Amino acid sequence: MDPQQLRTFVTVVDHRSFSAAAQALGYTQSAISQHIAALEADLAAPLLFRRPVAPTEAGERLLEHARPLLLRLDAARADIARLRQERPGRLALACTPGALTPATALALVRARTATPRLVASVRMCGRAEAVQAVLTGTADLALVDGAVAPSDPLPLPDAAPLPAFPVSEEPLAVLLPATHPLAGRPALRLADLAAARWIDAPDAAVPLAQLRAAAQSDGFGHQLTYTGTDIRGLSVLVAAGAGLTTAALPAAKDLPGIAAIPITEPRIVHRTELLHPRTPTSPTAELLDALRPKQSH
């Protein structure tokens, strides 16, 4: 079970084809076939149905481990590369759409001003991608938001642990069309909306899975999945009555055609946390300190 073979396996699953995976990885199709055969022999279980190519039950189990394993291998490599301090003048921030608040943006601007020749960058992306970016060293910091119970940390992918601390917390709000019968209410209870029509926009707003977990409910079925990080486009769908979503109250207040109603029950907050590598290097460490909540101990 060497990483090369695992990488081949996930690539084959992604492409649903041996030959396409061969092309993607720069091998011959023969090599791919041999990799899979070796894995199957090693694990003494068929991993793929052929024609069409799809993972078997055993293949599904392996996939659940293979992706995090490969990610963590990259994370290990990145952790060590960071010790060599290869990009002294860089500050790359990966960020989910709901996570960038004025306060943190200001801190970034100050860091940029304080350090001349600092090349700062912000990349807006989904949760998994942001975490992955910090793990693999593509980004130096990540701002990730989500909806959780007040005392809980944000749920993060299981590939490797990553230190984090909260940078802001706002009420969670439901986004309704302005014409919705409930749009005038001052506040809403989430339970009253469990049976509504929802849009799952995991990279633009709060993933429904987090709502279910925080509300400890099996509701929130969705008819529509929205892919992308643009909350404006999402709001158009909501305004048109395609379904509801949740977001931080301040971020949702001024969307056209949308009523943002705070949720009072259960106690859920919209929190954004800053994720950082174990051993941050120079310009990153300063921003980190500026954003870290001061605590008296």
Place this chain on the structure above:
Amino acid sequence: MDPQQLRTFVTVVDHRSFSAAAQALGYTQSAISQHIAALEADLAAPLLFRRPVAPTEAGERLLEHARPLLLRLDAARADIARLRQERPGRLALACTPGALTPATALALVRARTATPRLVASVRMCGRAEAVQAVLTGTADLALVDGAVAPSDPLPLPDAAPLPAFPVSEEPLAVLLPATHPLAGRPALRLADLAAARWIDAPDAAVPLAQLRAAAQSDGFGHQLTYTGTDIRGLSVLVAAGAGLTTAALPAAKDLPGIAAIPITEPRIVHRTELLHPRTPTSPTAELLDALRPKQSH
């Protein structure tokens, strides 16, 4: 960075010697030297000081990833092996000392009675070992206890996620010598004890790290570390005034020479959770169902 090399690396660190690692792994010393050289070339960083052998900074970073990676590789293998249902008549339970309550023990006895020819086993061990046993298939289920805030799940190692649910929850108690000035109190606040002398017995009682996390405090410094899973031996130390520990109130009540005082502040409970593989097989699944809390949904 193939797993074989990583395994060599952690073995070398554990043995603090190339030659000893070679012996342990069944290689020649030459092969070990080449493994480490290959890793260092691949990562472009020295991983070990030689003579005496000790990890460098980069080596430390690698270690943090290497052990969980190797564990998860084993977990993947075990997950797939389980699908082949290799041990139909086995039920192996790994268990931390504070986790085995009469109710769960009874359920185990009933399962044993219900299925003739069932080979049941219980192994008492530390937290990390119990989790590892389920991950690698050495055990079918694990009962793990700990002290946390009432709504939080138990903290578990980061190698791979493992489904879990609570099976029992009791008040957390401090163990004091019966002669201690506070021994007569009906209840205590943890903050009043932060400066006391503590024994860290991570495998026999509640690890101090969990107390610190649950109390959000930096206190609870320890002078004495207790290795082992025997709570009786630990209680002798407490009775002799070596320091304090915490445990579940019912389990601690009848220890000789010990006063077990419940903790009221902060709100911390002693909970035990049942960890199980994603796809439990026959005799395991039944016990799992018997212990799973019934919920109306």
Place this chain on the structure above:
DNA sequence: CCATGGGTATCAGTATCTCTGATGCTGGAT
């Protein structure tokens, strides 16, 4: 029913890699 074509499995051969065993080298102890 056969022919075709897209796609996986197998095979042989070569280049590479990964061990072992022998030997060189180095730092610390006497």
Place this chain on the structure above:
DNA sequence: ATCCAGCATCAGAGATACTGATACCCATGG
């Protein structure tokens, strides 16, 4: 200064991991 325990290096044998060619398999269409 010498010794020696222990890591590094080297050459060579055996195992491995690729490629390219070809066989095979199944779905489709005539």
